[in-house]
Amino acid sequence: SQQGEEDPQALSIQEGENATMNCSYKTSINNLQWYRQNSGRGLVHLILIRSNEREKHSGRLRVTLDTSKKSSSLLITASRAADTASYFCATDRGDYKLSFGAGTTVTVRA
Amino acid sequence: DAMVIQNPRYQVTQFGKPVTLSCSQTLNHNVMYWYQQKSSQAPKLLFHYYDKDFNNEADTPDNFQSRRPNTSFCFLDIRSPGLGDAAMYLCATSSFHQGMSTDTQYFGPGTRLTVL
Numbered sequence: 001s002q003q004g005e006e007d008p009q010a011l012s013i014q015e016g017e018n019a020t021m022n023c024s025y026k027t028s029i030n031n032l033q034w035y036r037q038n039s040g041r042g043l044v045h046l047i048l049i050r051s052n053e054r055e056k057h058s059g060r061l062r063v064t065l066d067t068s069k070k071s072s073s074l075l076i077t078a079s080r081a082a083d084t085a086s087y088f089c090a091t092d093r094g095d096y097k098l099s100f101g102a103g104t105t106v107t108v109r110a
Numbered sequence: 111d112a113m114v115i116q117n118p119r120y121q122v123t124q125f126g127k128p129v130t131l132s133c134s135q136t137l138n139h140n141v142m143y144w145y146q147q148k149s150s151q152a153p154k155l156l157f158h159y160y161d162k163d164f165n166n167e168a169d170t171p172d173n174f175q176s177r178r179p180n181t182s183f184c185f186l187d188i189r190s191p192g193l194g195d196a197a198m199y200l201c202a203t204s205s206f207h208q209g210m211s212t213d214t215q216y217f218g219p220g221t222r223l224t225v226l
Contacts, residue, residue, distance in 0.1 A: 006151075031213060042114075042200055042217035043153070088152065096141055096160070096206040098215060100152040 004089045004101030012107045019076040021104040023068075023089030030094035032065055037086045037103070046062050046087075047074075079108045113137070114218035116201050122224045123191050131186040131221045133201030135153040140207070143215065144176060145200040145207070153200055159184060188223075196225045 007022045023032070031050045038094040049056045049065045049072065056063045060076040075081055086105045090098040114135045123129040128179050135140065145153035157166045159178045171197070175187045188195055202215040 033214060035217075040198075040220070040222070042116075042219045043202075043215075044217070047212040048213055092213060096204060097143075097155060097158065099155075102149075102152045105150075 004091055004099060006089060006101040006104045007089075008104060009102070010105045010107070013036065013079055014109050015079060015081060017057065017079055019079050019083070019106050019108075021074050021087055021106070023072045023074070023101050025072075025089075025091045025099075025101075027091075027093065029067075029091045031092045032063075033090045033098065034061075034063060034072075034074050035088045035090060035100075037088065039085070043088065054098065076106070079106075081108050081110050084108045114201055114203055114216050116199075116218035116221050118221060119192075119219060120222045120224070122187075122226065124226050125192065126190045129188050129191055129223065131188075131199050131201075131223070133183050133184045133186070133218055135201075135203045135216075136182070137203055137205070137216060138181060139202045139203035139205045139216070140181070142178060143202040143204075144174075144184070144186050145202065146193070147198045147200055158187070191225045193225050196223055198222050 004023050004025045013019050027041045033048045034046045037043045047058045047063050049063050060077045065072045086103045089101045117132050143158040144156045147153045155167050156170045173189050177185045198220045200220045201218040204215045
């Protein structure tokens, strides 16, 4: 069943701006992951943050995790047209299954 | 490159006509998953194989079945497709062993199913 809720549902920004999206979940987790999906394609893993971590960076991506609030955020800095995609958070409860949120659709305008 | 391959990329079938979607992987991962994703929605797990063990999600309709003849291949069979089964079907893999796992899932490009 779907555990994550993402906010906003859609986001439109200018190239070079930062994009922030949030994910909330309901039950305790082992880790939280973010995936990107280009239109009509499969999902690509971006970054994983474990339940004992608070912040993680990968290139232009920054993820935070607040387990007390059961929420996470994904920041994409200095956005590019190629960042246009849907972004999904997924929670892992340690049973090798992921529960995905409904996603945030990001459009980066040139 | 190691990868997850899905065939066909686009499948058109008629209402009630059985269809089979295929997935293969070169990652040698022991877990394979099938997801259904409808437009602007989250991927929904239908079932998965942990090695040879089949695990059905409680709300997966009986109309959907799966086969995994070996580590590399997994098939999704839709016995009598309805209009509501039109969706993107995603195959994914992961490596899970007690005490050591990749945690992440590797997805194929998906098969877009149209039901006429």
